Amino acid sequence: MDVIVTTTENPWFGWAKSYVAHQPQARALIKMTAGQSMAQTRDILKSAISKAGADGTVIISVGHGTALDGSTVDGMCEIAPGGTFKLVGLNGVESPQTVNVFYDRPRFAGQKSDMEHDLADNPSSARLARWKIYQEIGAHFKAIKPYRMVLLTCRVGNASDFLKKIANDWSVVVRAYTKRVASNEDVVTDPGKPPKSFFYLFLEGEKYPDEGPNGAERNIIAQQELPYRPGYQISVGPPLPVPP
Numbered sequence: 010m011d012v013i014v015t016t017t018e019n020p021w022f023g024w025a026k027s028y029v030a031h032q033p034q035a036r037a038l039i040k041m042t043a044g045q046s047m048a049q050t051r052d053i054l055k056s057a058i059s060k061a062g063a064d065g066t067v068i069i070s071v072g073h074g075t076a077l078d079g080s081t082v083d084g085m086c087e088i089a090p091g092g093t094f095k096l097v098g099l100n101g102v103e104s105p106q107t108v109n110v111f112y113d114r115p116r117f118a119g120q121k122s123d124m125e126h127d128l129a130d131n132p133s134s135a136r137l138a139r140w141k142i143y144q145e146i147g148a149h150f151k152a153i154k155p156y157r158m159v160l161l162t163c164r165v166g167n168a169s170d171f172l173k174k175i176a177n178d179w180s181v182v183v184r185a186y187t188k189r190v191a192s193n194e195d196v197v198t199d200p201g202k203p204p205k206s207f208f209y210l211f212l213e214g215e216k217y218p219d220e221g222p223n224g225a226e227r228n229i230i231a232q233q234e235l236p237y238r239p240g241y242q243i244s245v246g247p248p249l250p251v252p253p
Contacts, residue, residue, distance in 0.1 A: 011036045012061040013068040014053065016043075016090045020194040021070055021161075023208035024232070031233035041071050043090040047106075050089040051142050055149045065155040067181075068235070074162025074185070076171070082111070084168025086160055086185075096143075098171040105135065108143040110174045112136065147179040157182045157244075159235060161210070163189040166243045173245045182246030186236070189213035212236055 011032075015025035017040050029036040039057045041050070054067075061067050072087025083098040092106055099111045113124040127134040150158075158181045165172065166185035176183040195207045195218050209217035209231040219227045236242070 010061050011066040011068065012039060012057045013037075013070055014039045014041050014057045015070045016041060016072070018043075018090070020192040020208045023194060023206060024192050024210045025070060027208050027232050028210075028234070041090060043093075045089045045093055047089075047094045047139060047142050050094045051146050054088065054146050058146075058149050058153050058155055061153070061155040063154045066157045066159060067155055068159040068161060070161040072162065074160060074165035076164050076167035078167075081168055081170040082174075084165045084171035086162045086165045096175060098168055103136070105139075108139045109136075110143070110171065110178065112140055114174075143178070150179040150181045155181060157184060157246075159183075160185040161190050161235075162186075163213075166241070169243060169245060172243070176246035180247055182244055184242060184244045186212060186238070186242045188238075188241045190236070191215075193217060207232060210236060212238055212241055 013025050013028060013036070015022055015038060025038055029038045037060055039053060039060070041053050045053065057067050069088055071090045072092060074086040075084065077083035077098075080098070083100050085095055085097050085101060088094050088096060095107045097107045097109050099109070101107060101109050103109065113122050115122045123136070124140060127137050158179070160183065162185070164187060166187040172183045172185055189212065190210070191213060192208060192210050195209070196204050197207065198204045207218065207228075209228070211217050211231050217228060217231050218224065219231075221227075
């Protein structure tokens with residue numbers, strides 16, 4: 010099953026509902042409201058992983074993402090609305106809301122990692138506590154074995170080594186986009202009828218609703234499916250077999 014974890018803010022929430030309504034037997038929606046703690050976020054993600062099941066897909070559509078130009082290790086993606094849980098790359102800024110996914114890796118050969126230093130010298134470190142939550146999410150991915158996680162966050166696909174680290178830590182293929190991910194709402198009003206909203210998901214540089222020659226078909230796809238743009242998306246992860 011495909012399970013989308015979504016913010017409750019429109020147009021993202023409206024699009025998520027449209028996406029699920031297109032194939033309600035194969036897709037499900039789990040809401041994540043603003044103000045979640047890291048532990049609460051972990052529990053919501055674990056429920057999404059369980060619902061997706063083996064060979065399923067978990068889609069995260071809750072916040073922002075980015076990648077530092079020219080660096081494959083310096084990405085950032087929010088996995089809770091409002092930035093209350095962020096995954097950051099090698100040189101990411103530490104805060105009470107972040108987990109540096111390279112925390113367990115030495116920065117230089119022959120040196121200890123920050124995690125090893127904290128285990129030896131500061132076992133009550135807040136960084137260790139946050140890392141444990143990150144690991145618990147990964148442990149659930151490994152136990153349930155969904156095949157793919159899709160990040161609907163902007164530009165983080167440019168940070169390929171950042172994404173590979175998450176993919177290997179969580180044993181899941183990660184798909185992300187190299188362009189900004191956008192959504193909008195188009196309100197259509199017909200005389201004598203209540204207004205009707207249509208929600209679209211697309212990439213930077215595109216315009217929806219599309220009024221071109223193939224607009225009708227493209228509009229339906231943008232309302233009901235994830236963007237498929239081979240030139241502007243990547244998939245990274247451990248060498249898992251492709252599900253049937």
